[in-house]
Amino acid sequence: MEIAGGIHWTGFIDWDLRSFHGYSTPAGSTYNSFLILDEKPTLIDTVKEYGYDEMLRRVSRIIAPEKIRYIISNHTEMDHSGSLPRILELCPQAEVVCSPQGAEELKRHFKRDWKMKVVNSGDVLEIGKRKFRFVLMPMVHWPDSMSTYCEPDGILFSNDAFGQHFASQERFADEIGTEVIIKEATKYYANIVLPYGGQVEKVLTAVKDLELSQICPSHGLIWRKSEDRRKILGLYKKWAAYESESRAAIIYDTMWHSTEKIANRLAWLLEEAGVITDKINLQHTHISDVMTAVMRSRAVIVGSPILNNNVLPSVGALLVYLRGLKPRNRFGFCFGSYGWSKIGFRWLEDSLREAGMDLPEEGAYFRFVPDAEEMGRLKRISDSVGKLVIK
Numbered sequence: 329m330e331i332a333g334g335i336h337w338t339g340f341i342d343w344d345l346r347s348f349h350g351y352s353t354p355a356g357s358t359y360n361s362f363l364i365l366d367e368k369p370t371l372i373d374t375v376k377e378y379g380y381d382e383m384l385r386r387v388s389r390i391i392a393p394e395k396i397r398y399i400i401s402n403h404t405e406m407d408h409s410g411s412l413p414r415i416l417e418l419c420p421q422a423e424v425v426c427s428p429q430g431a432e433e434l435k436r437h438f439k440r441d442w443k444m445k446v447v448n449s450g451d452v453l454e455i456g457k458r459k460f461r462f463v464l465m466p467m468v469h470w471p472d473s474m475s476t477y478c479e480p481d482g483i484l485f486s487n488d489a490f491g492q493h494f495a496s497q498e499r500f501a502d503e504i505g506t507e508v509i510i511k512e513a514t515k516y517y518a519n520i521v522l523p524y525g526g527q528v529e530k531v532l533t534a535v536k537d538l539e540l541s542q543i544c545p546s547h548g549l550i551w552r553k554s555e556d557r558r559k560i561l562g563l564y565k566k567w568a569a570y571e572s573e574s575r576a577a578i579i580y581d582t583m584w585h586s587t588e589k590i591a592n593r594l595a596w597l598l599e600e601a602g603v604i605t606d607k608i609n610l611q612h613t614h615i616s617d618v619m620t621a622v623m624r625s626r627a628v629i630v631g632s633p634i635l636n637n638n639v640l641p642s643v644g645a646l647l648v649y650l651r652g653l654k655p656r657n658r659f660g661f662c663f664g665s666y667g668w669s670k671i672g673f674r675w676l677e678d679s680l681r682e683a684g685m686d687l688p689e690e691g692a693y694f695r696f697v698p699d700a701e702e703m704g705r706l707k708r709i710s711d712s713v714g715k716l717v718i719k
């Protein structure tokens with residue numbers, strides 16, 4: 329697992345992970361830790377607490393842990409710092425290198441007085457033939473997040489940025505298939521990084537002039553081919569600017585098939601209007617997969633029946649998630665079926681607005697089962713939505 333001369337991957341492959349705090353991970357994940365051999369051996373990031381034994385085995389095969397002089401903690405979240413307390417017991421000389429926010433957050437988590445070296449953007453740490461240059465990247469995606477650039481190897485240890493949840497023994501994206509890994513990186517961005525476009529742009533500016541040979545995220549596969557690096561950096565630029573495609577996503581749940589009927593008709597009419605449309609039933613699709621479609625789509629069309637004056641819980645969960653992730657530069661449209669009260673639709677509309685979307689058209693809400701005249705009304709709505717999508 330030597331990814332470059334003297335630089336070893338020492339992480340943990342989480343084959344069985346199926347949910348990462350609510351984000352579905354059918355392909356598992358990895359927590360990437362790297363051991364760099366030099367006069368002052370350095371470990372970059374650790375792994376989840378339950379992956380400690382595997383990480384230690386990988387480290388111990390290469391070096392006696394007590395020789396480690398620095399452990400760089402690029403990010404406090406427990407998938408990367410969970411094994412810090414145990415590994416530090418084995419390397420008493422080691423200093424923990426982190427951002428100022430990282431120092432506070434590590435203290436809040438572990439209540440320990442470790443030897444700390446606090447670094448800021450541009451600071452350099454020499455470990456022998458190599459040196460590290462630090463780039464703080466606050467809110468990509470925690471306040472403490474930072475990346476570490478290793479010279480002269482040209483490797484950027486980017487922590488969560490450019491990551492993907494994918495378990496494999498292969499370490500490089502091109503070994504699995506770049507398109508497969510791009511798909512996972514898209515889902516990762518949509519669910520983890522999406523709210524922080526402005527901060528991502530700052531990171532892209534900060535790393536723009538670095539000579540890169542590899543981008544090593546803390547999850548999943550490494551981007552080593554120059555065309556793959558260009559591709560993922562180009563996608564991050566596009567995603568950070570909240571660009572969308574001329575597509576629509578119809579996302580709904582249904583109780584007695586009326587809302588489904590409206591969803592089906594809208595999907596048909598949008599297809600006729602030339603709009604590529606994803607129709608997503610929340611009974612079958614996890615909200616973290618819905619987010620991948622939302623990130624691509626210019627129109628986010630959400631439908632629900634009314635249950636006890638509210639939308640269905642599945643739709644409620646999606647809206648709460650969307651309000652947090654705030655997919656800007658998109659517009660919304662609401663539809664659904666109701667029996668005697670439409671009040672829940674107000675919450676649906678307000679939630680889409682809170683998620684950062686304009687609602688240029690009035691929602692289509694029909695009592696119990698839509699009739700022919702109501703279904704006919706959807707044509708005008710889909711024409712208008714279609715024009716806004718294709719613009």
Ligand code: FEO
Pocket residue numbers: 403405406407408469470488546547
């Ligand atoms: Fe992979 Fe924010 O931790």
